[in-house]
Amino acid sequence: METLIELEQLQRIHGLQQDDSEIEAAIRQAQAGQIRPYVEIQWPEVILDDWQWDILKSLFDLTIRRVFVKGNTGCGKGAAAGIACCAYFHIWDDAKIIITRDSVRTAQKVAFGEVDKWWRKMRFKPPGKLLTSGVFDTNQHSISLANPQHIEGFRGAHSPHVLFWFDEATAPNLEDKYKLANTQAKKFLALSNPSTLSGAFRDSFPIVDPDQTQTILDQYGKTRCITVSGWECTNVKEKCLEQPVAPIGGIEIAGTFYSHGSSIAADDFELAQPRIPGQTCYDEFMALLNDADPLIRNVYALGKFPDQDPDKQVILPDWLVEPVQFWTRWNRLYLRAQEQSHIFALKLLDQILPVEGFGLDVAASRHGDTSVLAVGGRYGIRAVHECQFSDTQQTMCWALETAIAYGVDLKQGVIPLAIDWGGGYGNAVGDPLKKQRVNVIEIRGNASSDVDPKKYANKRAELYGEAGRRLDPAGDFRMMPFALPDNQRLKAELVAPEKIYSGHDGEKFYITPKGRRGSDANYNGKTLHEILGRSPDRADAVVYCLYALRHQHRRQLIVA
Template identity: 80%
Template sequence: MVLSLNPSTTTSLITIGREQRFRTQKIIKAELNTVIKQARLGNIRPFVKLQWPTVHLDDWQWDILESLFNPTIRRVFVKGNTGCGKGAAAGIACCIYYHIWNDAKIIITRDSMKMAQKIAFGEVDKWWRQMSFKPPGNLLVSGVYDNKQHSISLANPKHIEGFRGSHSPHVFFWFDEATAPNLEDKYKLANTQAKKFLALSNPSTLAGTFRDSFPIESPDKTQTIVDQYGKTRCITVSGWDCTNVKQKCLEQPVSPIGGIKIAGTFYPHGAPISKEHFNQCQQIIPGQTCYDEFIALLNDADPLIRNVYALGKFPDQDPNRQIIIPDWLVAPTKLWNRWHHLWIRANRDRHESALKLLERILPVEGFGLDVAASKYGDTSVLAVGGRNGIRAIHECQFSDTQQTMWWVLETAFSYGIDLKQGHVPIAIDWGGGYGNAVGDPLKRLNVHVIEVHGNATSALDPQKYANKRAELYGETGRRLDPAGDFRMIPFSLPDIQTLRAELIAPIKIYSGHDGEKYYITPKDRRGADENYMGKTLREILGRSPDRADAVVYCLYALRDQRRRRLIVA
């Protein structure tokens, strides 16, 4: 039997369907407009639930989103363990920001243009395609374009142009892998234009703008701080904060370190897991690190791997950026302490045999002097040492540089050395404005003075060292490296905490894109490049690194003396 409808009935049904669709679209449009207004005010959750109704986000991912859309917070810095899902939160944030502001200009960058397109923009592309209601604009291979004032684009870190000219009430910069050396000079430009700024990275560095944006005290604590840009949210993500880790989801059907209990059955480490039980351990958040991956990193023998890549903490040392690694100072200070009793007997009791033995073990063959002019500020520091190490550090405070000069002569004479004979060199910093006030009179007394000009071109390796100061610290690092060229020649250093802190503080600042030639952290603002955004050594330490400077000057005097002897020979 065929049921037929007259034309008027068919028309009525079509009209009813159109009206229902129109009412549904009107309701949806009204709801979308409502959640957009809420998102602009900082209430982001309704918008996320409408656009991605099935998404599962961790609490710290909500923290990123809510901080970015909080009207009182301008910048968000996020460090976390490997594979936690920082990029996913950033991709969602870009899609939201683009949608809720019709004049949003979003600029994404990373360590390379290729990785910015593949990894960072890949997250935007992924979440854009999953949006229930697409915003206006065309999704392209490397961006989204609606019009000149409404777009998502990539900035090439090799060129500065992509970080200029982004003028709009709603400019959003996203720096992925934000510790990359070639992004350092881009932060300043981005911060001058950004309404919102997001930086993500593994915390594998001790220096740079990313590290400096976290507080010195408790840098691994999630907190909101107030800095020159207003409020900055600093978020730390540990593997323990990830849902897949909390729920003990597994990547492989093999029991992880420490074993695992599933549905009442315990599997010891390395045991295969049955298919039934493995199905109960599937990932809750696709792509996020799982329990077995996290536990493997957490049990790595290298503390850098454990702290940085498992727990999201800043490292105690950074082999790629630090010139002198803290571990390199352990053996030299132990060696110095071993002979310290001789130093006490030789200097306090003037014990003749102790003096002779000490002179054989730690001969005095050169001096390094860092000059200060104030009686109440920094001290003048004299490092005394030879081929086997630094024997002692002496300090004084005189307002008169003539007094400092005579103090140097008297201190050297206490080691049985008459500097006026011109045989033993003393290297003096000439760049601070006070070194020549001591050095020139010493020269007139026939003292072998070596001038140190920190900003001069390196004569030793100009392809590696951007200036003399980088060379001085770089060569000191070579001398102390237990796996380096001098590994078979022991070296001692005074066990002084302030000296240790000053030696490990300078960080490499790469001056080119090849990652080879570098400057080091400037002492103070007077000696810093105008584009330098990081903390100076004085700001990091709370003082000038005078003791470390005196030590590197002393080693430079010794190298210069040896070089002169080779030339004469």
């Protein structure tokens, strides 16, 4: 009996020694960039999708510094990140891992919750004590949370192996933390649903084919950009179900077809149980994929960046489709009538799109930005003219001559001309025009809104916000057609500004500043000049023109 006990003890010791040598070999492989053996030893029962392996392999690839992941709802991004943190902490005895999110509470509950879950499932525990909000071994070997409300947690993480994990990385209060984290990080991981058009997370993906998984080169070296569609999830591919009800399109289980909405037999439902617990299932995915809102379909089902963001953009790209089509039809008819000298047709078309106001954005010189004159009326913008002159006198003469071409003598003081007074160049043109009795309307972008000061934080936000109201096909002016020239630069400039909320009620907003000069010192996002590569002169001229029309209409009402 004693011999048998001793034999069992020897076998157990031998097994432990074998296991120790096996995990040590896996750690050495992971340090060299081969993470798969380590994961398979630590979590032998885990089932990971190919894209989850991609995250892990990329994070442990010695040539890749940053990994950005966007994907559909509930795909399992956090699970891969939790495994990665546990593994990174174990294989490097000087690893410092910092986890952050939109709030420290959700970081603890959600992000660190994944670390906690996978830590408890590890066959071979690393050194260190698992706490409620981190793991502590030594001052140089820890996992901690960083509060996004303060910058201290994003500084001072000096170590050869610092890993930052930004969960829900599109949160606005994380924007100014990216640069700080990247000065410390040796590895950087950011996860999010791609529900944004701008910001540090969006900018880290390429402009061309941002929804294609790829490795790119940027100022930090190699960055792996991973996009996860619901179709790539195991539970979706194998048509696993969350509820015993057939999803949209129906489903076949064990030779029996169930039409949409029909109840699934208990035995068949048992066969359709999720392969990966917690991952989105086929019925949930199909519901999102068939949503009427394209934003839900593309972002939350397919993991793609949106074409537009109703919560942030002041003017949506979709709102420009019908105005451009209206202008294109009108312009084609006008040019034909002009070629054939149809006087009656020209007069009729002038009534369809009359000239009732002008908007002028004045540039500084012959180099750089252009001066832009928008010509329009209550039914739309008839044309956008551009010029570059060496002095403001030439710009003034050009504006007067262009108006004459539309049968308007601005010196009569009837038709208004709105000019931006804030840049220092508008008054150089506007003051001489006033002396010639031109009806000049001064626009100061930083002035208070006189339309809705509870909604618009300044005049510039009002200009674009009210232009958006006029263009919104479901808004107050939906029964009135509106024309916009088919000008690609104009369209890009109109949709570029985003709301920057300033009030506690989530209503009052500024918009994206034009440039660094004059912008809020606390603003950390990209300016319009940085986004577009130029100043939004065409869009500015258009919103000035619309303001001139509104201002003139109000003045007529007061006089009447």
